[in-house]
Amino acid sequence: MGRFKLKCLKCGREYGQQYRLTCENDDSFLRADYYEKKLKLRNQPGIGRFHSWLPIQEELTTDAGPITYKSEAFARELGLPNLYIGFSGYWPERGAFVKTCSFKELEAYPIMQYLRENGAKAIVFASAGNTGRAAAHASALTGTDVYIVVPYSGISSIWLPEKPTESIHFISMSPGNDYTDAINLAGRIAKLPGMVSEGGARNVARRDGMGTVMLDAAVTIGKMPDHYFQAVGSGTGGISAWETSLRLRADGRFGQKLPKLQLAQNLPFVPMYNAWKERRREIIPGHDMEDAKKQVEETYATVLTNRTPPYGVTGGLYDALVDTDGIMYAITKEEALEAKALFESLEGIDVLPPSAVATAALLKAVEAGNVGKDETIFLNLAGGGYERLKKDFTLYQIEPVATARNPDVPLEELNILVLSILE
Ligand SMILES: *Cc1c(COP(=O)(O)O)cnc(C)c1O
């Protein structure tokens, strides 16, 4: 029985629910149109609860899921009585069990399940770090073969809270390669027989997995928030929050006003901030990210450094910002560190660098009057609890099976051909 159909946002052409990333007529995003128009919560401990709007057949049973709670100490400090925190990470005292400590794990399970249900044997991921760790963990738990390509700066992020399994194939890259190089190499590997690309932001399972953060917020608060804060690199989280809000609006029980996207990038690498400042749909590389590779190296929150984000494409972040009358912020490392220290001391949990950037954006928004004191504000802390996790678990570093010199390296050098031919 079908649960949804894929629909092109530009030409309206409909496809079935088979895995597909592009329309045959244009390059627009496809979106999942679910037959369940009203959210019906399932009796599952984690994201499986939101099965209504996940593009998979079988319910997920993982205990990993987003949590939402009403802030007290930090809210008081900011003078915001209706501040809610969304936390994707490890914080057992609050019921948060995302053991790879970021919302990338909320994407990993639906992506892998959707692809498995479509016959995939091995799935290729490109990652700045957090996605790769999430995919590795999901692979260890489900046995699905994954190939994970990570730039030099992300190698230390590829650890697991359990012993690595044979199903995980980790390919690292030498210094000088960034996240976008990893995306390009992963794209080549995905063309090998038996391999399927996880598809990036075009994969509806990725977006709707991330969208569970907004769903959890709306269900916990009782309505959609007025404002949604998040740090973005690809912008997929922002797009997901917007798409999920559209579904919640159509549901009818969670309000009619779309949350205003208030998104942050980390200086000096802020291409989407620069383009949005001028209300431009196109990112102009020489203008919006001059000397991009150097900027990327200087950026504190490295997971926010995607040089080819789905910004201008139909259904991408530009459209999401237009539709929600969004705002973008450029945050310095110092502002992020200050916000991190303040948040952690008041709320009692550690957060990852991008979450510090998001928190700094909220501080700026309060100062600039971009939020009303009594409005309902949702701060999506998409990663955290790493220090907390280390108290409960032994972490295992995953060893790469090969290191790529650059994205064009002959694939024979990577020690993976044999594996792919065996599939
Ligand atoms: C990936 C990531 C982000 C940025 O997500 P987008 O894909 O740009 O929405 C923010 N915070 C954390 C913790 C992340 O892992």
Ligand SMILES: [Zn+2]
């Ligand atoms: Zn189309």
